[in-house]
Amino acid sequence: MAEDRLGELDEKYVELMSMLEPEAVMRRVVREVPESLDIDVAWVGKPDSDDTLLIGDSVRARTDVLDGLAVPKGVGLGGQVMLTKRPMWVKNYITSPRITHDFASQAQLEGLRAMIAVPIMHDDRVLGVLYGANRYETDFGDRAAHVLGEIAGRAATATVVAERAKESAEVAVYEERRRVALELHDTVGAMLYAVSAGIRTLGAEVTSLVSAPHIKDKLQAIEEQASEAAAMLRGSLRVLSNAPEKVALGVAVREDTRAFQERTGTTTRMITVTELPPLLPSRVRVLSAATREALLNVEKHAHADSVVVTLVAVEGGVAVTVVDDGVGLAPRSSWDPGLGLAAISDRLARLGGNLTVSSGDDGGVSVRAWVPR
Ligand SMILES: Nc1ncnc2c1ncn2[C@@H]1O[C@H](COP(=O)(O)OP(=O)(O)OP(=O)(O)O)[C@@H](O)[C@H]1O
Ligand SMILES: [Mg+2]
Known part of the structure; x- marks a missing residue:
């Protein structure tokens, strides 16, 4: 009995972990394509470097000639989609004059004729190219591009969420x-x-x-x-x-926010909005010190119910923002300039960064510390 339960939990755990795996997300999405679009074959190309797509995850293919192909930017159909970041389709892949024919023999072997491809985009980043193909000539049009584009949009969101969750x-x-x-x-x-x-x-x-x-x-x-x-x-x-540079800031700030929440009982959430670049330990230390001072100020001055700490890569650097829903800043005239924020501002400036203190959107205070990479 207990063993069954353990097995069940184990399965759930594996499922959960696979949901955190951007690769698995992509695979699941490609599987939807043939039915949603009433199409013969589908696959995905994932950027292997800045200028190559690696083909994989094919569904309903008869041969294995597609998986593992490396498609340079600008080459064939997917390479052009990667370059232009726009959907594109051809009635006949083998004969179309609008694309190069580096992969015509593979298309011939797999028996592919009409092909359509759309970019999987997040912000300006190409996360991949989603393909569909028929074994006969087809006039794909805007509608097919639209449907495939919607699936690609879902793939992009799911991939980004999975990346964040993994991080x-x-x-x-x-x-x-x-x-x-x-x-x-x-x-x-x-x-x-x-x-x-x-x-x-x-x-x-x-x-x-x-x-x-x-x-x-x-x-x-x-x-x-x-x-x-x-x-x-x-x-x-x-x-x-020691945490690796890539997650060091996340680890430090999470420790700061957890300590604050345990100490004060104030609901505190930490959100990482974008992927963060690796940061030198000195920068991580200053951003973490800024977070601690901002949280200490919330504790001393704000009487807040909740606090949100956000990490984001912006303006060629990284910013940590601490927003509370407390009493807000007193009018300038009655401000008692303490040492805390001034000291943090100095430390940030020494690294080429800055500190901004402003009123939050819903009352309260927003403190933002930024350092360049
Ligand atoms: N979250 C906040 N809510 C309301 N007021 C704030 C908040 N953060 C800062 N303040 C105001 O800004 C002032 C300056 O903050 P600062 O951290 O520089 O000094 P301090 O906290 O008063 O003293 P110190 O940090 O030197 O112990 C505070 O005295 C307070 O009036
Ligand atoms: Mg202070």
């Missing part, structure tokens, strides 16, 4: 590792320190009581072992508590 799962993993590291530091680290100190005291006492060289030697050996163990522990803790 935030990664942030959670590293946050947990840091927590474990800090706990080990406080427990095992403290114990090792106590052992070393105890042995040192004992050594001094033994020497003053009796002259027992073998006991002294033994104690010294134990002390050395203990300090070796402490050094090893420090090394492992450092590895354990």
